[in-house]
Amino acid sequence: MTTGEATRSIFITGGASGIGRAVAVFFAERGWFVGIADINEAGMAETLGMISSGRASTHTLDVRDKAQWEAALKAFNEAAGGRIDVVFNNAGIGEGGALVDQAEGELTTMLDINLKGVIFGAQASHPYLAASAPGSVLLNTASLAGIIGAPGLAAYCATKWAVRGLTESLDAEWADDGITVASLCPGFIDTPIIGKVQEGTNQTAKEALIEQGVEVSSVDIVPDVVWRAVHGDDLHYTVGREAGRLRRLKRWLPGMVRKQMRKSGMGIEV
Numbered sequence: 001m002t003t004g005e006a007t008r009s010i011f012i013t014g015g016a017s018g019i020g021r022a023v024a025v026f027f028a029e030r031g032w033f034v035g036i037a038d039i040n041e042a043g044m045a046e047t048l049g050m051i052s053s054g055r056a057s058t059h060t061l062d063v064r065d066k067a068q069w070e071a072a073l074k075a076f077n078e079a080a081g082g083r084i085d086v087v088f089n090n091a092g093i094g095e096g097g098a099l100v101d102q103a104e105g106e107l108t109t110m111l112d113i114n115l116k117g118v119i120f121g122a123q124a125s126h127p128y129l130a131a132s133a134p135g136s137v138l139l140n141t142a143s144l145a146g147i148i149g150a151p152g153l154a155a156y157c158a159t160k161w162a163v164r165g166l167t168e169s170l171d172a173e174w175a176d177d178g179i180t181v182a183s184l185c186p187g188f189i190d191t192p193i194i195g196k197v198q199e200g201t202n203q204t205a206k207e208a209l210i211e212q213g214v215e216v217s218s219v220d221i222v223p224d225v226v227w228r229a230v231h232g233d234d235l236h237y238t239v240g241r242e243a244g245r246l247r248r249l250k251r252w253l254p255g256m257v258r259k260q261m262r263k264s265g266m267g268i269e270v
Contacts, residue, residue, distance in 0.1 A: 012090055015043075035076040077128055088139045088226065133177055137182065150261060
């Protein structure tokens with residue numbers, strides 16, 4: 001438990017697995033009250049079982065539904081003792097392939113979860129974060145795909161670039177409210193999102209990435225960065241060496257990055 005922070009609380013979407021689960025356990029170990037939100041009730045129960053302190057609650061939430069957002073945050077606020085310090089807008093999905101081949105339903109679902117869900121989360125969380133400001137935080141999960149436009153990931157990149165843009169807008173819009181707004185930009189992290197078998201192959205995206213020499217980082221490195229984001233004042237936080245490297249290259253050598261992306265073919269489906 002961290003001195004002076006035993007009563008702080010964090011609400012985490014996508015908390016049934018991957019990054020959300022790792023962050024939930026990490027913050028609970030440091031004395032925070034944790035809200036685990038997801039559509040996967042079995043996964044939420046597993047995450048809850050990893051929190052030995054019992055200082056947590058679960059909330060069924062489809063982030064595409066604003067009414068569910070409002071209900072979940074109201075319930076969490078009550079469970080946490082009437083205070084929400086951090087909302088980690090983390091839920092997301094990834095689908096890849098040539099844009100011209102992607103089905104309308106696949107695109108709509110990804111846009112709804114990755115972008116509309118994040119916007120709804122920001123709207124619903126604002127009154128709670130404003131009430132606990134200064135020091136409250138909205139943290140949105142973007143991606144390395146929100147920094148680099150990769151072939152084979154056009155729609156996914158579009159959603160993650162939009163999350164970064166939303167973050168920058170709200171950083172300005174909510175400054176007078178005392179709310180910190182930041183984005184998390186992970187590279188390839190070993191989570192279920194890259195564990196799917198790629199269409200037309202017997203390989204997972206993770207296996208294909210490793211075969212190509214691309215860094216796949218353990219999910220265990222993410223919570224430390226989230227902790228820094230919650231306590232820091234930067235706008236965007238990369239996770240993993242590859243994400244940090246490409247962010248620097250994009251800033252200082254954009255032409256080289258553009259050439260690399262053009263040579264990389266259709267990329268990796270996530």
